[in-house]
Amino acid sequence: MKDSFRNVDRPKVFTGVFLVCLAVILMLIEREGTPLFLKVLRFIFLSAGLGLYVWGRFFSRRGE
Numbered sequence: 001m002k003d004s005f006r007n008v009d010r011p012k013v014f015t016g017v018f019l020v021c022l023a024v025i026l027m028l029i030e031r032e033g034t035p036l037f038l039k040v041l042r043f044i045f046l047s048a049g050l051g052l053y054v055w056g057r058f059f060s061r062r063g064e
Contacts, residue, residue, distance in 0.1 A: 012056025019049025 023046035026038065 009056040009060035016049045016053030019045045
């Protein structure tokens with residue numbers, strides 16, 4: 001398990017973390033009258049970010 005850090009696809013992981021942070025910032029600035037478009041955009045950012053993070057962290061196998 002020592003070599004597990006070598007199997008990480010860093011660009012996907014960093015992009016995923018960035019998108020999750022962006023979704024959290026959008027969630028924090030939401031108000032009661034927030035348009036549906038921003039809520040959908042936040043959901044898209046969150047799901048894409050989590051998907052990229054999981055894909056880059058656990059399912060990318062470089063060198064195998």
